Amino acid sequence: MSYNFKKTEEKWQKYWSEHHSFEAINGGDKPPYYILVEFPYPSGSGLHVGHVRSYTAQDALARMKRMQGFNVLYPMGWDAFGAPAEQYAIKNHIHPKDAVKENIKTFKKQMQTLGFSFDWNREFSTTDPEYYKWTQWQFLQFYKHNMAYKDSVSVNWCPNCKTVLSNEDAAGGVCERCGCEVVQKEKEQWMLRMGDYAEDLLKGLDDTNFADKVKLGQINWIGKSSGVEVDINIVGGGKFSIFTTCIETIYGITFFVIAPDGKLIKELMPRIENKEEVMAYINETAKKSNMDRTELNKGKSGCLVKGIKAINPVNGKEVPVFLGDFVLGNYGTGAVMAVPSHDQRDFEYAKEHNIEMIQVISGRDVSEAAFEKHDYLGKGCKLINSGEFDGLTVEEAKKKITEKLVKEGIAREVNNYKMRDWIFSRQRFWGEPIPMIYCKKCGWQPMKEEDLPLVLPDVAEYEPTESGESPLANISDWVNTTCPKCGGPAKRETDTMPNWAGSSWYFLRFMDARNDKEFASMEAMKYWNKVDWYNGGMEHTARHLLYARFWVQFLYNIGLVPNKEMIWTRVSHGMVLGSNNEKMSKSKGNVINPDDIVNEYGADTLRVYEMFMGDYEQDAPWSTDSLKGCKRFIDKVIRLYDKVNDKEGYSKDLESLQHKTIKKITNDLVTMAYNTAVSALMILVNAYEDKDSVTKEDYHLLLTLLDPLAPHISEELNEKLGYKPLCESSWPVYDESKTVDNELEIAVQVNGKLRGTIKIRKDEDDEVVKKIAFDVENVKHNIEGKEIKKVIVVKNKIVNIVAI
C-alpha cells in the first residue's frame, strides 16, 4: 500500500475543519468535559517542540473523550501582550499588534498542520480589544470593591536607559541592556489586595484535584507562618514591634535588628546619635537591594544604631539595636528579636559584631557554629536561663510565654504570609491600559464601564520617557482626557497591566468566547462548571495558577462566577530538551523546529514520538533516531492493511491481547502514561504482524486505539476499510474478564531467589500450585537436605519456599 502522508494529513485536516468536527456547542445531552492547555505566547520563533508535546497529549485525551461520548471543549488562544513584542516593535518602528498578528498566523498554521482538535471557533487573543475590554472591566470591579489601590513601591531603575526593569532584566544588579548599575527607585503603582486572600487561597486547595506537588507549590508560595508579634519598648520612651515564630527563645535576646529599608528606622532618625553611619548603611542597602546579598556578605553586614536601646519585655534587660539588611522592610514588622544562640543568621551577625550570646534551650553548645535552626524542636530539650519558664519543653514554653505576653497586652498571635499584594502596574506600552483617570480636583476616578474598551493608540513610534513612565505618557492625544466625575481636564493612567492579567481569566472566556454583553454568561459557566483538566508547565504552577485562582475567587465573592475554584485538575509536563540534554536555545544550536519534522516524517510520526519519548511529567531529550523508530511503527501499521482478510468478527487468538490493550490505553490516556500507551500499541501491532492475516474488525480496532495519537493515518486507513470516520465513532469498551489469561506462568522462589517458573490455571488451588512447584527440578535441587519452614503462595503471582 502506498501512502503520501502530506496529502493525507491535509485531507483530514480539511475534513475536520469543514465538518466542524471539534467545535463544542454549549448544552446538549452529552456530559461536558473541558480540557485546557496553557495558551502560548506567540513569539517570533514559532512553535516549539515542547508545545507539541503537551498539545498532543491533551489532544489525545480530547479525542478519546469525544469518542467516549463527552461534549469536549478543547480551546486555543493567544497570550500576546508582553515585552518581547514591544521590544521588537520599538526596534522596527511598527506597531506591536502587527508583529503579534504575524506571529499568531504562523503559530496557528503550525498547530493546524499537527492536526490538533482545537475548537477554533472560540479563538481569541488577550490583545483583542473585545477581550481586554473585559480584563479592564474586571479591573474596575477590583477597584470598586476596594481591592485595587495605589502605593509606593521600590522598583529596579536603570539611570542610563531611564527605564524600569523587571527582576529578570536586572539580574545581578546590572541592567541587562546597557550594563550599568541598577538602583532602587520609589514609584506609585497599582496594587491588588491579594494578601487578603492568602487564607482563602490556602483553603481553596481542598476544593481542587491538583497534583500534590502543585498544591505544595501553592502552599510554599503563600508561605504562611504562625507566630507572635511583640511590642518592644525603647529606653526613654517609644516602642516598636517584632514578629517571631520562636517566642520560647525570648529570654535569649541580646539585641534587636531592624530593616534598613523599613519605615521604623526613618521614625527613629531624630534620636540616632550616629546618623551619618546609619544613613550610609541605608544607602548602601538601597543600591544592592536586588543584588545577591548572600554571596557578598552573608547575613553579616549592618551597623549599630547608637542612642537607641530596647527593653526585653520578659526580663527588663536593656539591649542594643542594630541595622541589618538580612531583615526585610516588607515582611513581618520589619524588625526582629535576635537570639544568636538559637538562630543561624542571628548567630553569624552576633559573631561579626561581637555581641553577647545567651543559651536558653538545653542540649546545644552554642559555640559550635554547625547547629541548625529548629534542631532542638521535639527532642525533649528544656528551657534554661528563662526565669519562671525554666524546665519547660519547647512546646510548653511556646504556649505559656505567648499566653503571658498576650495577657499583659503586649503581644498578639498573628499569621504572616510571604505572599504580598500583587503589584499590578507596568511601565510598558504593550499591555492592557489601566482604565483609571486622574483629575486634580477629584483624584483617581474609574472610567465609565460603557466607555470600555480603552484601546491602545495606533502609533508606531514610542520611546520610554525620561522619568520612567510608560511610553503611553508621550502620546498626549491619548493621555489628555476629561474627568468622568467633574468633566474637567484630566489625565489617563499610563501604566499598563502585567502579562499575568489576561491569563488570569482566559479559561472563563473560552466557555463563552463570543459574548459581547458579559465576559462570559453565568449560564455558560454553569454549564461547563470547571476546567476538568488543565495542563501547563511546571514554571507556571506557582504564580500563574495563584493569580488565576485569586482572580476567580474575587469574581466568585462578588457573584460573577459559579464556583470559588474554577479549575479542577492541574497537571504539568516536562520540557523537551535538546539532544545534548540541555534546554533548547539558539545559542546552543540544539533547537528542533517542528515544521522540519512534519515535512520530513509527517505530523503523526512527530505526535507519536513526542508521546513515546519518556515520562510525560519529566524532562526528556530529543532523539531523531527514536523519532525514526516511531516512523517505522507507523509504516508497520500501514503495511498491516495488506494482511486484512475477509473473515467476519475478531480473531479469537487476539481477543485477550485486544481487551488488555483497550484497557491499557483507556487508562493510560487519563493518567498521563502516554509512553506506555504507545508501547501497548506497538505490542498489539507486533502481534498482528506475527499472524498471516487479521480480520477487518481486528484492524479497525487497532486504528481506533491509534486515532488519539496518530489521527490522520488512522482516519485514512479506516476510510479505506469502509468504516465511517473515527472522529464520529465510539471508543471501544473492554471486558475485564477477557483481560486475564486462563493459563499463567508464575515464578517459584526458594528463600526469595528465583529457581524456576511453572504454568498453572488461573486461580488454581494453593495446594495444587505447591505440588507443581515442588516438582520443578531446580527447586528440588535447591531444597535438598533442607528443612521446609514455610511455603508462601500468592495467588496467580508467585510461590516462595522458605527452607533452611
Add this chain to the structure above:
RNA sequence: GGGGUCGUGGCGGAACUGGCAGACGCACCAGACUUAGAAUCUGGCGGGAGACCGUAGGGGUUCAAGUCCCCUCGACCCCACCA
C-alpha cells in the same frame, strides 16, 4: 538556607496497592534478501567462563525491596537573609 523532582543496561525509559527487574523503542552485533546500498525480515543484546552479582552507596524491616524506613553521596528545578 528552605522547598520540590529524581538517580534502573551503551541510550530514552517499563515494572499496578512490595511478588520473575530491564516491557516497548533506539543504538549495536550476526544472518537472510540484494551487484551494492536503502527498505524489510530472522536471531542476539545488564555483568560474569561459572556458582552467582546486579536498580547511586551504606544500613534496616520482610518469606520477598527498584518500590517501605534511616543515613550518606550526586543531579536538576523553583524560591531565597521570610524572623
